Amino acid sequence: MRLDVVSIFPEYLAALDVSLVGKAAKSGLLDVHLHDLRDWTHDRHRTVDDTPYGGGAGMVMKPEPWGQALDALAPADGPTQPRLIVPTPAGRPFTQELAYELAAEPWLAFACGRYEGIDARVASYAAERMRVDEVSIGDYVLNGGEVAVLVMVEAVARLLPGVIGNPESLAEESHSGDGLLEYPVYTKPPAWRGYDVPEVLLSGNHGLIAEWRHEQSVRRTAERRPDLLAAWGDVLSDQDGAEGVR
Numbered sequence: 076m077r078l079d080v081v082s083i084f085p086e087y088l089a090a091l092d093v094s095l096v097g098k099a100a101k102s103g104l105l106d107v108h109l110h111d112l113r114d115w116t117h118d119r120h121r122t123v124d125d126t127p128y129g130g131g132a133g134m135v136m137k138p139e140p141w142g143q144a145l146d147a148l149a150p151a152d153g154p155t156q157p158r159l160i161v162p163t164p165a166g167r168p169f170t171q172e173l174a175y176e177l178a179a180e181p182w183l184a185f186a187c188g189r190y191e192g193i194d195a196r197v198a199s200y201a202a203e204r205m206r207v208d209e210v211s212i213g214d215y216v217l218n219g220g221e222v223a224v225l226v227m228v229e230a231v232a233r234l235l236p237g238v239i240g241n242p243e244s245l246a247e248e249s250h251s252g253d254g255l256l257e258y259p260v261y262t263k264p265p266a267w268r269g270y271d272v273p274e275v276l277l278s279g280n281h282g283l284i285a286e287w288r289h290e291q292s293v294r295r296t297a298e299r300r301p302d303l304l305a306a307w308g309d310v311l312s313d314q315d316g317a318e319g320v321r
């Protein structure tokens with residue numbers, strides 16, 4: 076998978092050279108290209124922003140540098156086009172489902188906005204020749220898109236075959252597979268500062284362990300994400316009458 080990231084702070088994305096994503100890049104599973112948007116400015120001050128039409132606080136990112144950056148990265152007459160991801164507070168939610176979808180793409184490009192956002196015409200221009208997704212990583216406000224790109228790239232890269240050591244663990248994670256939060260995990264020592272590992276996990280009885288883990292997942296989901304459990308409750312009530320969640 077090729078990844079292009081355009082930002083006025085490309086150094087912010089240096090974290091992509093570290094850990095799992097860094098290994099994926101070094102092993103050739105990811106081909107990461109970072110770009111400084113200011114390389115596509117032509118004035119002495121390398122200007123990328125201007126005041127918003129219609130008034131309002133803050134500044135808006137000018138369309139010209141973005142248009143030239145997109146044309147340089149993915150020429151209109153090129154053989155293929157990337158899928159363009161634009162982080163924004165006004166975007167569709169970034170979910171595990173979308174992460175899986177993006178992991179199947181051969182080429183992703185990320186446009187990291189700053190200030191109050193990118194001139195809306197840039198997404199329209201890009202959509203003339205590539206798929207554009209305006210995406211939000213959560214209901215809180217950041218100062219720019221770089222953090223969101225780090226989140227999304229990590230979530231996507233770990234789904235690529237060969238990137239994580241144990242692909243089986245992907246099936247048991249929160250937000251994938253059964254839609255429940257994952258169960259608590261433990262390792263040695265069996266007793267630590269007055270806290271013991273639950274006996275069942277030391278029993279070697281895999282049936283009981285699986286049952287305990289499922290119960291823990293349901294309990295955690297009910298406590299922390301009842302919204303997820305509502306979907307599960309619907310499934311259970313359909314299958315088991317009005318019993319709801321066991």
Ligand SMILES: CN1CCN(Cc2ccc(Cn3ccc4ccc(-c5n[nH]c(N)c5C#N)cc43)cc2)CC1
Pocket residue numbers: 131132162163164166187188189190191192193210211212213214215216217218219220221223
């Ligand atoms: C007049 N209007 C003008 C807009 N503001 C709203 C607003 C717009 C942008 C910014 C800063 N910013 C710039 C680019 C950019 C990309 C992503 C994100 C982002 N934040 N939170 C997420 N989950 C994000 C993601 N993913 C923030 C970004 C701050 C506040 C309201 C008043």
